[in-house]
Amino acid sequence: MRFDEAYSGNVFIKSHPNYEESQAVLYGMPMDWTVSYRPGSRFGPTRIREVSIGLEEYSAYLDRELEDVKYFDAGDIPLPFGNPQKSLDLIEEYIDQLLAEGKFPLGMGGEHLVSWPVIKAMYKKYPDLVIIHMDAHTDLRTDYEGEPLSHSTPIRKAAELIGPSNVYSFGIRSGMKEEFEWAKEVGMHIYKFDVHKPLMEVLPKLAGRPVYVTIDIDVLDPAHAPGTGTVDAGGITSRELLASIHEIARSNVNVVGADLVEVAPIYDPSEQTANTASKLIREMILGFVK
Amino acid sequence: MRFDEAYSGNVFIKSHPNYEESQAVLYGMPMDWTVSYRPGSRFGPTRIREVSIGLEEYSAYLDRELEDVKYFDAGDIPLPFGNPQKSLDLIEEYIDQLLAEGKFPLGMGGEHLVSWPVIKAMYKKYPDLVIIHMDAHTDLRTDYEGEPLSHSTPIRKAAELIGPSNVYSFGIRSGMKEEFEWAKEVGMHIYKFDVHKPLMEVLPKLAGRPVYVTIDIDVLDPAHAPGTGTVDAGGITSRELLASIHEIARSNVNVVGADLVEVAPIYDPSEQTANTASKLIREMILGFVK
């Protein structure tokens, strides 16, 4: 019984109680206001934490335990409903502070647009930044029906900021023709349909580089992740996604931050997507935070 | 078989094929970007239309049939995802045009904030406008955590525009203390918990006045409308809500427009809320469009 201090309920399993001592910080970005199809990812971080109680603390893949890593679950960043610009500004400030204090940022979305301010902050610290992006969708639009702040645009914005040749997208199976053409023109790297195989080829070339890994849960086939805004048939298995995370973990790249976005619990009646996401977060903690 | 013209699929049952000849226009306002709790009402209008095929065309309450009224289902107003201000502007323009062309506007939300631009447009045409508002919530906030464009604010904005004493809220059971106090101070009319009984007292006083009726589906108890963003126990039955609509229909007020908002299909696995909403729309058409 713990009566004499604040109860700490819904945090990811084995979260470290002390921010200062932690290497990494886990945080939620509960924003879904620009999605063009099915909203609901604002509740992703809460549900991922909730189901994390069903996880083992040990990874049979990486032979490492959660207590080997000090990470602090800081909860959700409070974001103003229906105000995309202000939300993005708040996220950027938040990451600025985390980076200034030497923490490894590990974010949970929310819609994919939340990755954009994170990447902006990362790039200020790591001018040589590389992005590894796993997703069903290109996310390379300049705008969605006139709106530049849209969940279909973050990788475009990122590519224009850090240079298209520093962006590697994997598992892509949907997008506008123009997006694929733009990527080709400017030298951005798109690997269609597969993740693990092209990743194995790419990773050696990135040795030593600072890498930000952004994973849209819909890179998984709908069979493996029905609980997301925009399901898209023909995706990879959770087994391939786990193997891909492990491939990065064992490579010589320098992972400096990561996120997992677009988990929408209301489309997940069996909670399988949330459970899968919580396992992915565990593997990202164990694999990326050295 | 109809090969030689455009197929008209998802419209409300018995929608008239011709806009010009129609007295009333039914339209969707698929916006849910400012909600502070559970989004999803953007899909409300589509689902309400879809299940309308299960409706009888005759009302045993009003002894009137849908073919006795000419109404045109104009579909959803295309609204920019994640941009509240522009969405509201588009709705206002839309209603301006409907009113200019002499149509009775009957809207389906979407979140409750969509009623605000409609009321603005109505007020331009009807300076003597009265609002009958049925809802679980006061919706009288000035802002939500700093955001003035929020689904918790439309009745406040309306009351300030048309004069608080012209606004009658029924069935209210939730709100901030400040909201109730403000209403009292400025002379706005709030009837807590009940709808039908206070309505019977109020209606005679409004005889001859132009009235806009705005119904948030959550005025119903969660038992009767689980499929909405913010369910709130202790509400009225669908039977009381039907009786209230009929009470207005039979009164001497001049209903000049109406809406039904906040149906969120994803929280409605049995589709009962959508079915109930489609019956309410039928009764609003048959009762309000003379």
Place this chain on the structure above:
Amino acid sequence: MRFDEAYSGNVFIKSHPNYEESQAVLYGMPMDWTVSYRPGSRFGPTRIREVSIGLEEYSAYLDRELEDVKYFDAGDIPLPFGNPQKSLDLIEEYIDQLLAEGKFPLGMGGEHLVSWPVIKAMYKKYPDLVIIHMDAHTDLRTDYEGEPLSHSTPIRKAAELIGPSNVYSFGIRSGMKEEFEWAKEVGMHIYKFDVHKPLMEVLPKLAGRPVYVTIDIDVLDPAHAPGTGTVDAGGITSRELLASIHEIARSNVNVVGADLVEVAPIYDPSEQTANTASKLIREMILGFVK
């Protein structure tokens, strides 16, 4: 941003950060191992807290705000899976400590058997204890198919401990013939089907007495609380249950503790039961903790 202290995530809205300063303590009893029908109430407390973010902090019924009461959400009592006796012992010890420290105990189940050790603890402190019990079921069995530790027995155990004439059950609509006969014989008070009306008659007789209020959510009709283990048609509305809580709050009895049990989120796809339960908890805090 709060980096320098433990994040306190999943607590009931407006929970006070400090145990010592609090008048009341809210705690979960996540046990469902003896239920004879549908399990799942172990997740009730977590989900009730989660959805409490959708609540207003003000009660329009009682004209009181949550910040007027200091209550501390202590989280769930860790209970050993599949071991009823040890679980009950842990709960009793927990309540003993709460009472020794002068706190008002407000519990969330879990199955109804969790009320039994709470009542044992209450009775040690209040030998004149009265129980107000709202439920669809008598819960007066001596055992369930030979098992004395069963969710169908807590009121029997309580009645035998504190004297049957000190137990008042309301809203009962199901039980074995023998249970009703036993109650009659020993002078226990069972009011069938209704809650509010008989309660109004009973309360004046209990003026000044210490009262423990135990509410099984299934006293509500399945329409109002589908998310519970044993739904039973013919129940009361959430409106009647709210009114009954308010009736107690305004009476002259001395409420010394309370619980709300049997919320099972997995049978609650729209989360309506959890939302209703969280509103009931708010009203119990505002009405019972003086």
Place this chain on the structure above:
Amino acid sequence: MRFDEAYSGNVFIKSHPNYEESQAVLYGMPMDWTVSYRPGSRFGPTRIREVSIGLEEYSAYLDRELEDVKYFDAGDIPLPFGNPQKSLDLIEEYIDQLLAEGKFPLGMGGEHLVSWPVIKAMYKKYPDLVIIHMDAHTDLRTDYEGEPLSHSTPIRKAAELIGPSNVYSFGIRSGMKEEFEWAKEVGMHIYKFDVHKPLMEVLPKLAGRPVYVTIDIDVLDPAHAPGTGTVDAGGITSRELLASIHEIARSNVNVVGADLVEVAPIYDPSEQTANTASKLIREMILGFVK
């Protein structure tokens, strides 16, 4: 352990093992092929039996136990998928045999059209037959878009067979204008919206008459029975329906058979409708089988 005889699994709770000795026979009619909206009631009888294990065997309303009545659950009548006429013929033969052997027939649908052959069989034995019909819908069509075998026609067929003045419909809130007009013309009795109150007026007039009771679960409001094909807002509560069954049970009419139809489990994620239906079946057994 029972190794030496056939296992009898999915039967209604407390079903008597022996057909010959039984007064009543419970049977399923798993047909849903003519429904015009949402199919799925073919699985109603199986699910109603399955959840009956959650029932108490005693009725606190009628003070009677299931073991006081000998009824045999004969399982579902095997009906040919997609062949309405042959299905109806098989049902009629089945009931003919039951009646010849002096059994009280208690049926579970399936769609409402299954009541038609039952009524035909009843009428052969009871030329003075009266029908008490509880439903949201008139079911008085001659055909549905040209098909005379439709779930919207059984009461029309019945009224034409046994004489419209012998048919009493309660709770009706939907139908075509023509249906209401026909009923009026021919002297059929339709009581709109309510069940219990008009029933109390009607029952004394039917004293001593043989009565067949047919209940469409959708007479209940969707709040009380979401799991049905055609939900229709504005219905009665399960409490009113229970009271109505009890009113008949205590009256002087001679109930000679009954059915409960249109439970569709797939629209019933919380199983509340199935649980309610199983309680209704229990009360029909205890109330109607003398």
Place this chain on the structure above:
Amino acid sequence: MRFDEAYSGNVFIKSHPNYEESQAVLYGMPMDWTVSYRPGSRFGPTRIREVSIGLEEYSAYLDRELEDVKYFDAGDIPLPFGNPQKSLDLIEEYIDQLLAEGKFPLGMGGEHLVSWPVIKAMYKKYPDLVIIHMDAHTDLRTDYEGEPLSHSTPIRKAAELIGPSNVYSFGIRSGMKEEFEWAKEVGMHIYKFDVHKPLMEVLPKLAGRPVYVTIDIDVLDPAHAPGTGTVDAGGITSRELLASIHEIARSNVNVVGADLVEVAPIYDPSEQTANTASKLIREMILGFVK
């Protein structure tokens, strides 16, 4: 805003407004009255169209856009509920007319029996017709418990009409022993379990032949298509099914018509099956309509 013409709501994304100018016609066959297990596919076409708004208009597989093909979504063929023979006759007439007017027919079921009248119509125009059939089930029964019009019979009827050696079934994993034996005897081609690999061997042999492609969504594993009447474990992935469609698209066969059947939305709470089906329809349009 479009006020002056009929609103065209629920059509597949990018449907061409004009029938005459279109090469292909998309139509629904909302019939499910003969299914022996779980009904509900009548709502398949509507839901597939509804979710098509979430699709990209470009195929990253075929490098082709929807606006490169003129196809007209003609809506659902109105079919009489519960009357299989008349329904099949109406479908056959409908296809006769489409073919007479030179349109490519692309159908959405509904149960698989709807393919039978389509194939009859196709065969009248293409006496050299070949059928490529992807399914979990043989569908080679002569009847289902005596009913010759059953969803388990269409391929048998087709094989007997066009000659068994012209029918190629892929992915089959369920059927009666007699069905497999019959196929073997008469020279029909059944490829068990796999689709893509045997298809690559078969396609070259069919070069230049007119081919009708009929896909039962249950050829997919239940993981990839839970929303269907008869799920059957051990199926292929959506990735393999997409690849198979593309294999046909790139081959030298002459696809003259196609359908996708058995999507049942009510068994698809996350809408993943409907979303997958809508992507398959897009690929069939882009791949088959030249």
Place this chain on the structure above:
Amino acid sequence: MRFDEAYSGNVFIKSHPNYEESQAVLYGMPMDWTVSYRPGSRFGPTRIREVSIGLEEYSAYLDRELEDVKYFDAGDIPLPFGNPQKSLDLIEEYIDQLLAEGKFPLGMGGEHLVSWPVIKAMYKKYPDLVIIHMDAHTDLRTDYEGEPLSHSTPIRKAAELIGPSNVYSFGIRSGMKEEFEWAKEVGMHIYKFDVHKPLMEVLPKLAGRPVYVTIDIDVLDPAHAPGTGTVDAGGITSRELLASIHEIARSNVNVVGADLVEVAPIYDPSEQTANTASKLIREMILGFVK
């Protein structure tokens, strides 16, 4: 029509009516009281039987029909709710009797702890017993937070009883570090992630040995079995699991009993897991009972 004998409803399809004549007995063990995460597997056996009506009776994999095997579905063993020890004792006695009477035991869980008393009984008859265990989890704990009777312990208990080197676990992807270390130390065989490939290597070494096969449905990926207590991403497909069962069936080991556990219907809204489980049971009957 079958009026003169007990109706035998919910049994697995083609269950033999006579126990004495049967080679195998199918039985349910509806216990879930020790699970540490999501309960609900008590309803697994009932639902598996219910959906078995959708199965074909012939296996296209094994070319064998259900009527070729005499198996008797004995229903569920009645187990006392919330009393693990007594439940396990009852199961052990039950299996003792089955084995004494020469029956092949085929069990359906319930939680995995139910396999422990079965294995105890098997070991008494077969001292040379080998266990083939397919699961996501090691299940090698000595206790769960102090409770030795837990669903996380059965394989540990079994390994200690029959000797760790006689236990082969496949598909394992989760467990505590200590569990993997213990297995290694004592010579238990754990094959991580895969099932079919290592099984092909192991089976020849077990030729002639008596083997008990215990399958936790969560060895499947959540995509293939969402309806279970503890889903864990990265699992095998239903196709691999089917192939593994067939591999055992075709090998030279002597399968002497088997079970399939942890199907939890409430997490299975599309019933895909139950349907898959019923197919697995069919293949286990056809493959294991010679």
